[in-house]
Amino acid sequence: MASESSQKNKARRQLKKRVRVDSEQNLERLDSLPWNSSLPENDGSNHDPFSVFIGSNELEGGFLCLEEIDELEYGLEIPKIDVENEKKKVKGKVKSKKRKISEGDEDESSGGEADGKTEGDEDESSGGEADGKTEGKAGGKELVDEKELKQKKEKKKRKKKKNRHEKNDEANKLKENTEPAEPLAVIDSQDGVEEDPVDAEYYEWNELRLHPLILKSIYRLKFKKPTPIQKACIPAAAHQGKDVIGAAETGSGKTLAFGLPILQRLLEEREKVERLLAEKGEANDRIAPDSVLRALIVTPTRELALQVTDHLKEVAKGTNVRVVPIVGGMSTEKQERLLKARPEIVVGTPGRLWELMSGGEIHLVELHSLSFFVLDEADRMIESGHFRELQSIIDMLPMNRSTESQPQNTQNCVTVSSLQRKKRQTFVFSATLALSADFRKKLKRGSVNSRKNDELNSFETLSERAGMRPNTAIIDLTNASILANKLEESVIECREEDKDAYLYYILSVHGQGRTIVFCTSIAALRHISSILRTLNINVWTLHSEMQQRARLKAIDRFRADEHGILVATDAAARGLDIPGVRTVVHYQLPLSAEVYVHRCGRTARASTDGCSIALISPNDASKFASLCKSFAKESFQRFPIELSYMPEVMKRLSLAHQIDKITRKNSQEKAEKSWLERNAESVELVLDDDDSEEERVKKYRHKKATSSQLNKLQQELNTLLSRPLQPKTFSKRFLAGAGVSPLVQHQFEELAKQKLGEASNFGENKRRKLVVIGQDCVEPLQALRSANKEPRLVLKEIAEKRKNVDDLRRKRKEMKKRLHEQRRKQRKKLKAGNE
Numbered sequence: 001m002a003s004e005s006s007q008k009n010k011a012r013r014q015l016k017k018r019v020r021v022d023s024e025q026n027l028e029r030l031d032s033l034p035w036n037s038s039l040p041e042n043d044g045s046n047h048d049p050f051s052v053f054i055g056s057n058e059l060e061g062g063f064l065c066l067e068e069i070d071e072l073e074y075g076l077e078i079p080k081i082d083v084e085n086e087k088k089k090v091k092g093k094v095k096s097k098k099r100k101i102s103e104g105d106e107d108e109s110s111g112g113e114a115d116g117k118t119e120g121d122e123d124e125s126s127g128g129e130a131d132g133k134t135e136g137k138a139g140g141k142e143l144v145d146e147k148e149l150k151q152k153k154e155k156k157k158r159k160k161k162k163n164r165h166e167k168n169d170e171a172n173k174l175k176e177n178t179e180p181a182e183p184l185a186v187i188d189s190q191d192g193v194e195e196d197p198v199d200a201e202y203y204e205w206n207e208l209r210l211h212p213l214i215l216k217s218i219y220r221l222k223f224k225k226p227t228p229i230q231k232a233c234i235p236a237a238a239h240q241g242k243d244v245i246g247a248a249e250t251g252s253g254k255t256l257a258f259g260l261p262i263l264q265r266l267l268e269e270r271e272k273v274e275r276l277l278a279e280k281g282e283a284n285d286r287i288a289p290d291s292v293l294r295a296l297i298v299t300p301t302r303e304l305a306l307q308v309t310d311h312l313k314e315v316a317k318g319t320n321v322r323v324v325p326i327v328g329g330m331s332t333e334k335q336e337r338l339l340k341a342r343p344e345i346v347v348g349t350p351g352r353l354w355e356l357m358s359g360g361e362i363h364l365v366e367l368h369s370l371s372f373f374v375l376d377e378a379d380r381m382i383e384s385g386h387f388r389e390l391q392s393i394i395d396m397l398p399m400n401r402s403t404e405s406q407p408q409n410t411q412n413c414v415t416v417s418s419l420q421r422k423k424r425q426t427f428v429f430s431a432t433l434a435l436s437a438d439f440r441k442k443l444k445r446g447s448v449n450s451r452k453n454d455e456l457n458s459f460e461t462l463s464e465r466a467g468m469r470p471n472t473a474i475i476d477l478t479n480a481s482i483l484a485n486k487l488e489e490s491v492i493e494c495r496e497e498d499k500d501a502y503l504y505y506i507l508s509v510h511g512q513g514r515t516i517v518f519c520t521s522i523a524a525l526r527h528i529s530s531i532l533r534t535l536n537i538n539v540w541t542l543h544s545e546m547q548q549r550a551r552l553k554a555i556d557r558f559r560a561d562e563h564g565i566l567v568a569t570d571a572a573a574r575g576l577d578i579p580g581v582r583t584v585v586h587y588q589l590p591l592s593a594e595v596y597v598h599r600c601g602r603t604a605r606a607s608t609d610g611c612s613i614a615l616i617s618p619n620d621a622s623k624f625a626s627l628c629k630s631f632a633k634e635s636f637q638r639f640p641i642e643l644s645y646m647p648e649v650m651k652r653l654s655l656a657h658q659i660d661k662i663t664r665k666n667s668q669e670k671a672e673k674s675w676l677e678r679n680a681e682s683v684e685l686v687l688d689d690d691d692s693e694e695e696r697v698k699k700y701r702h703k704k705a706t707s708s709q710l711n712k713l714q715q716e717l718n719t720l721l722s723r724p725l726q727p728k729t730f731s732k733r734f735l736a737g738a739g740v741s742p743l744v745q746h747q748f749e750e751l752a753k754q755k756l757g758e759a760s761n762f763g764e765n766k767r768r769k770l771v772v773i774g775q776d777c778v779e780p781l782q783a784l785r786s787a788n789k790e791p792r793l794v795l796k797e798i799a800e801k802r803k804n805v806d807d808l809r810r811k812r813k814e815m816k817k818r819l820h821e822q823r824r825k826q827r828k829k830l831k832a833g834n835e
């Protein structure tokens, strides 16, 4: 018996030793993971008096370890960081192994009092010898000792149990607050230890060691795990304090990839001040809120600036960090008022930012404590139209070399910024950074600071001017095509004049989900929106000539409509984040591959899928060819067209075009007339109607004829539109199969109402059961996927067609020239004959 017990004890001791080694190895491994902050050595250049209190961390931003932050202070139990997890797992393993070893023993322990043998087994911590000693002894003292020991152990057990319950309660509370839906209990099948569901679900976030308040926001937003660009950027930017150049596909979460490190540092710094004051025994209310600008984020468009602001505000909820947008098209006074509140983060467009900066706006020019300078959609920023203002803004930034100014400790009040005299971090992000051949080379070299290109508006110059440091982390996660992974691209070849018909076809036969139709010119946008409205399709428009308020309204309305259609110029191509955009139509091809990528990026965002359809006419051939070349593509899938729909589509389009032409002419005439009248009025002239009676009658007749023609056309179109769009072979008796888009469904419903109306007029109750069937949605993406046998448009074909078109044009030109020459000769002959 004794030998059995000592064997058990030996086994236990060995196991303990192994577990300790395992756990140490695990901790070592975790310590060596790349996200550990690799803080530079103190080079002695930091003269910040506060560094005495802060320690070496202060040198590079004073990053706090997560462990230093008291979770309870924030009213939440933060899922443990990886180290904790590992420890927990190790403990679990020990437990389960112990359990295996002492199986039976524990059972015995319930009846331990009877034989007194198992006491020592349970009290494994006291060592195996105790067992040996108690073994076989039944003396009174020993019994008393055993009883005491047992009581102690039970007390300990009860305490442990209580603690466990309390912990579970807290975890449950957090789950309720953050993850109300389907809490997932994960059981580690290997060691039988129950893992915290939040722990398991947000495991990857925990590894990034973000501030508890940021994690709380992330749980609230239900972002289960960081996206690859976030995973790559956060350790470098937030924990290693590096500058970052980041390129990743559209919709991949780049905003938070730079936004979270900013928040992290601001919160860490606040924590540090609080801690310092607490150490010095001073009250927290003496901490002044940050009254200086800490992060300046520049975006190329107003919508994007507003969107980034909203996104950051959402994550910064509950942190007291203020984010403010500064964009053109809105009242300058209002924005100045916003800046008076001295927000820590400002997101703006270069134009308005520079306007306020050059006007001496105090919050924007006091940049000594600026810790972050961010260029979102950086490649767009270096294009003409933005660069000059951006350059001026960059020139206002203080040198990013040393801790140039002394901390302010005004009136004995510690400001957070006064403690943060460290280098400014620069973040440069875009989906298409890697598209430029020049930049691609630099990315490959892993450096952006080699001075080969002296072009003023090069990316290189910009980053250098912005104070980007040599050890910048360059993170390029773009795939070969740069486009989102789940995007399906397709093309429709058609004549220029048929583009409207194909657009109508896509929207009416397949118009599921939100669609954005892109064009390059405002004139084309106006044309399309007018035609579509004539065809009873409700569309929103967005272009740069619109008032800012109208632009935002259009976006809001589009966002609110599940099957909304937005016709936009490239003003909406970058950054716009509207969930549920299923299709992007390129009515006109963009002028560059970058813009094509950004347009396509309005769909297939955040790991969802989507589809892009480009309408290509012979005029677009050369643009299309260069697009293919940029993406090294040899072929494109053709979008499947059910040709039997086309006769009906064409009929409607022809009517819509005629109506549109007449209405445009009318409104143009009206505008011209009112312009003349307005001008005459302004110079106090009375306009004479100098038309003769005959002319006036003629005009009247013409007007009447046009208006009756317009009425006729409109009626005809209305009749067509009141019927669902049907393929030519469509049988009215059986309505099934092809799938019904919202527009067609609406038309069916209208038809049903009409029929019901007729039926009730004639008292025919039998016809009441008019049912619309076949409502399975066939959205463009679905149609595209199910038509994978559709022949692909090969680049060679395009090149051939382009050559044919060019040949034809050349021949026509030559013929014209020949004809012209012939006529000239004839005229010359005639002239000579006459003479």
Ligand SMILES: Nc1ncnc2c1ncn2[C@@H]1O[C@H](COP(=O)(O)OP(=O)(O)OP(=O)(O)O)[C@@H](O)[C@H]1O
Residues within 6 Å of the ligand: 222, 223, 224, 225, 226, 227, 230, 248, 249, 250, 251, 252, 253, 254, 255, 256, 430, 431, 574, 575, 576, 577, 601, 602, 605, 606
């Ligand atoms: N970790 C995450 N998990 C799930 N969704 C996320 C995560 N991070 C961001 N998102 C969401 O993904 C969407 C796209 O994010 P964001 O606008 O930052 O993308 P982007 O890469 O900047 O796109 P673009 O290049 O088009 O500007 C947003 O709706 C955002 O809320």
